[in-house]
Amino acid sequence: MQGIILKALSGFYYVDRGDGVPVACRARGKFRHQKLNPLVGDRVDYTLLADGAGVLDGILPRKNEFQRPAVANIDQLVVIASGAVPVTDPFLIDRVVSLAEGRDCQCVVCINKYDLDTAQALYETYQKAGFPTLRVSAETGVGIAELAGRIAGKVSAFTGNSGVGKSSILNALEPGFHLQTGQVSDKLGRGRHTTRHVELFRLKNGAIVADTPGFSSFDTDRMELRRPEELQYTFREFAPYLNRCRFTGCAHIKEKGCAVLQAVADGAIAPSRHASYVRLYEQAKEVPEWELK
Ligand SMILES: Nc1nc2c(ncn2[C@@H]2O[C@H](COP(=O)(O)OP(=O)(O)OP(=O)(O)O)[C@@H](O)[C@H]2O)c(=O)[nH]1
Numbered sequence: 001m002q003g004i005i006l007k008a009l010s011g012f013y014y015v016d017r018g019d020g021v022p023v024a025c026r027a028r029g030k031f032r033h034q035k036l037n038p039l040v041g042d043r044v045d046y047t048l049l050a051d052g053a054g055v056l057d058g059i060l061p062r063k064n065e066f067q068r069p070a071v072a073n074i075d076q077l078v079v080i081a082s083g084a085v086p087v088t089d090p091f092l093i094d095r096v097v098s099l100a101e102g103r104d105c106q107c108v109v110c111i112n113k114y115d116l117d118t119a120q121a122l123y124e125t126y127q128k129a130g131f132p133t134l135r136v137s138a139e140t141g142v143g144i145a146e147l148a149g150r151i152a153g154k155v156s157a158f159t160g161n162s163g164v165g166k167s168s169i170l171n172a173l174e175p176g177f178h179l180q181t182g183q184v185s186d187k188l189g190r191g192r193h194t195t196r197h198v199e200l201f202r203l204k205n206g207a208i209v210a211d212t213p214g215f216s217s218f219d220t221d222r223m224e225l226r227r228p229e230e231l232q233y234t235f236r237e238f239a240p241y242l243n244r245c246r247f248t249g250c251a252h253i254k255e256k257g258c259a260v261l262q263a264v265a266d267g268a269i270a271p272s273r274h275a276s277y278v279r280l281y282e283q284a285k286e287v288p289e290w291e292l293k
Pocket residue numbers: 112113114115116136137138139140160161162163164165166167168169180181182183184191192193194195212213214215
């Protein structure tokens with residue numbers, strides 16, 4: 001039989017059968033021997049035993065996989081951001097979006113807490129860069145129907161810095177969902193880490209969504225990095241300029257005659273997006289070749 005792993009916890013994999021009652025499966029020994037690590041989102045073959053327990057037999061080929069959050073086969077990454085406390089650093093958005101680009105995974109930028117702050121600058125940056133960009137409020141319900149339309153029939157992972165309202169949005173999408181949410185704690189404006197593991201949920205409109213633990217800049221520092229020379233292709237709005245630089249192999253950092261830098265000067269590329277590119281480039285340069293994806 002086949003199903004999707006919804007949750008992995010304490011050595012059990014909870015496999016969805018489409019009926020709302022997941023089967024708790026253990027992995028066969030060969031998984032350990034072959035160093036196969038089943039991920040939430042994996043499509044798996046499993047056998048149902050007489051006592052109702054299940055055993056994972058194999059993992060079907062993955063369309064994509066991510067380390068943080070640890071999920072596979074994601075159609076869409078929904079990056080939740082906020083212009084209100086805790087305010088999202090655009091670098092965090094660019095960091096996860098850059099990982100997803102070119103991996104058969106759409107990115108949607110969803111700015112929450114619209115009731116508190118319209119986040120106009122953030123909205124324009126991602127709109128202009130070419131991402132589907134939404135503004136919502138889990139509190140008032142504004143924009144939630146539009147988001148529901150965006151995720152219908154797809155597997156989406158909700159990600160974003162801690163306290164932006166990922167769990168609140170899921171609760172707003174599906175009243176009665178009752179995911180635990182946390183008060184944004186202390187003056188630092190960090191959210192409390194209420195979501196501790198990755199789990200996929202099947203919503204009534206057929207959407208499958210993953211709530212994932214909120215991350216901090218500490219976590220993003222430990223995320224995988226793309227190769228420096230590949231990074232330019234993971235910033236989608238750079239594309240029209242990449243072949244127009246004076247020098248072949250231009251890194252678009254501070255080279256003379258760089259078409260990307262010219263586009264930043266002309267206002268066609270947002271300075272914050274280019275700054276994120278430079279920061280990632282410098283980071284990737286520091287990492288040994290074998291650690292890069
Ligand atoms: N005013 C307002 N408050 C919101 C909104 N969305 C969430 N909040 C509040 O923000 C706080 C954090 O919300 P959560 O849903 O727990 O945030 P999270 O992103 O899931 O947090 P982690 O699990 O730590 O990653 C809670 O106090 C929510 O009530 C919103 O649209 N407007």
